[in-house]
Amino acid sequence: MSPVNYSQSKTGPGVGADTSPCWEARADLVVIGSGVAGLTAALRAQAAGLRVLVVTKAAVADGNTRWAQGGVAVVLDGEHDEGDSVTRHAEDTLAAGVGLCDAGAVRSILASGPAAVARLRARGARFDPAGSGSDLLARTREGGHTAFRVIHAGGDATGAEVERTLVAAATGHRLPVLERHIAVDALRTPLGEVAGVSVLDPNGVPGVLRAPAVLLATGGLGQLYQATSNPEIATGDGLALALRAGAQAADVEFVQFHPTVLYTPGARGRLPLVTEAVRGEGATLLDATGAPVMRDVHPLGDLAPRDVVSAAITRRMALAPGGVDDHVFLDATGISDFARRFPTVHAACRTIGVDPAAEPIPVTPAAHFACGGVVTGVDGRTSVPGLYAAGEVARTGLHGANRLASNSLLEGLVVGERVADAVGADLAAGLLGDPKHACSPERTTARIAERDALQRVMSRYAAIGRDAEGLSVVGSVLDLSTVECPLSTQEAVEDAALTLVAQALVAAATRRTESRGCHVRTDYPSRDDRSWRRGQLIRLNPSGQPVLADPILVEGAA
Known part of the structure; x- marks a missing residue:
């Protein structure tokens, strides 16, 4: 990655109530966020010849993507269960979304998945092989899926491998990244077009980034809740910025709670995830008495969609003997070589003194994924010229009322690429605003x-x-x-x-x-x-x- 050069426009600390900019930078596209959607878009836009600047309020590798464990849901040519297809993957997605998915968006995004994964692998992403020396990829099954179609990396460290690959590509291509800066508000022209953003550095010094296109790839909003699988930076910044810029949001009431994060008494903030793939390999949810939680709840049992499993766990905890309980158990003792297959989960369990090979894992639901967000098309365009969104902050119509497991990394890869193409097309067609005419918001x-x-x-x-x-x-x-x-x-x-x-x-x-x-x-x-x-x-x-x-x-x- 390359350093960012900006010009000083005034002196002074720039802190307190005075938010007039102390410095300014310019680009064709400002990408806010450095997860899978943001870096995918930035790299593709840079390759197309656009001047791109990535802004992230933490380090470049500290987004939500690195915490994704399970994998990427995709039906690869020649590597799928008999009878599986993109159409069947779409049917599972629509079923999980309970009538609120946009069927056209589902078909469009999932159909582009195999090619997007191929391009990620061409950048150097290493997914787990089906066996020693095999050219085929290992596949697992997660909640809501009717086939083994989830590819993974590092056992249960898929997000970390995706992020590693994209950060390495960004470094190799000297992609400009402004770390530890937070986007505050959109700059808008008199016609209402978005043409940049105001930002703050770690010391509260304000700056201005002028660009005809701004992509929000800021992730989710898990920090709305006391317990979440999300990192501390998941505070809904992108959604709030978009609303203040005049965009619309939809489906924000649908916040997916992951059924199984590692339970630690009194813990708050980001809790370690126990990937759904553990249940895909045969683990079973049990209550405090040892009774199966999902018995007679859903035809897919422990692999029912996440909303069904989380609700079932919550009901079972409320019915616990002696009053409300705060966790249940995931019995994975039947999984051979647990530490090799799920090294991240195994390490987290050992830190609280639990050996998954010998005893059940204490788990509880926690806020995990925002199914709604800024309303966009499948190319990331919003209703506001110059403003785009991709990844968890966006509502493309893929997820509906409940996200199908491991569809999120795929969405980030596909829509991230499409946003870059859309920005290039909109710039060429003269559809975007002139950053010279953009003004900072009056409200500070x-x-x-x-x-x-x-x-x-x-x-x-x-x-x-x-x-x-x-x-x-x-x-x-x-x-x-x-x-x-x-x-x-x-x-x-x-x-x-x-x-x-x-x-x-x-x-x-x-x-x-x-x-x-x-x-x-x-x-x-x-x-x-x-x-x-x-x-x-x-x-x-x-x-x-x-x-x-x-x-x-x-x-x-x-």
Whole structure:
């Protein structure tokens, strides 16, 4: 990677309430985020001759991607179960999404998967072979899949291998990366086009990045909750920035809770993931009495879609003898050579004194993946000229009400490439704004709730099980506890994003009076296809508050 050169435009510390820029840089495309979608897009755009600048608020390799364990779901030519196909993969995806996937988007993204994986392997990605000396790849099965089609790397370190490959490519191509800077707000022209972003460095010094195209690839929003599989940087920044820039979001009420993170009493923040592939290799969920959790719950048993398994675990914990329990167990003692197959999980278990080969692993659900986000097409374009989104921050229509396991890395690879192509095409067609005419947002403050209080109330009332009374409590807390603060530090920008995203999620969850996928309403336990087989659009009103627009039909909905 190459260093970033920028020009000084004023002197002074640039901290406190004064957010006028101290420096400025220019590019054709600014990519915010350095995960699979962001780096894939940046490398392809750079290869096409565009001037690209990547901005990440941590180190370049510290995004969500590195924590993905399970693998990449893809049907490779000549390497699949008999009868498996992209069509069958699409059917599994649509089933997991419970009627809210965009069928056209599903078919389009999944069909492009094999070629995208091939290009990643050409960059040097090393997936696990089917056997010693084999040219074929090992494949496993995860929840919701009806075939063995998930390829993996390092046993259970697929995300780390994908990130390693892309970072190495970025380094080799001297891709400019601005580390430890956080994007604050979009720059917009008088016509409303996005043409850059304002940023803060680690010391709160403000700067401006001017570019006719900005790609949001900022990951998810797991830090809305006390326990999550996401890293500390997953604070919903990209979604909040997009809403403030005039874009629309959809399906934000659908937050997938992974059924199995490693349980540690009293632990908060990012918890180690116990990949779904452990169940794919035969592990079984048990309650405190040793009874199977998933017996008679779903035809796929322990490999049911994640929303089904997480809800079943939550119900079983609530029915535990002596009151509510806070974990169940995953019995993987029947998996031979567990340490070799799942080295990351094995190491995490050993740190809390558990030997997976000899005893069940304590596990519990935790916030994992945002199925909704900024509304885009399958090429990453949003409704705002110059603004694009890809990866977990985006809502392409692939995931619907519940993401099928291991579809996320594939989506990042496919849509990341398409965004780069879309930016090139839009630039060539003269469809984007002129960065010279872009102005910084006049508003340099935002309403912010105290993070610990927000996480506690979201975890208590807006996690797996929700009802009108609890959602009303969250809304009241967010309304009454927020204060206006300057966006002059990374913490303030993150807390403002969490507050705005929480308000949007609660608004959408309150209106959706049914249970579907990741969204479980205990006061409306049934699915209502007649009224609710549709997504909900969210935008900001003139005062900056999230409001719901008319529901949108998805392709194939009745």
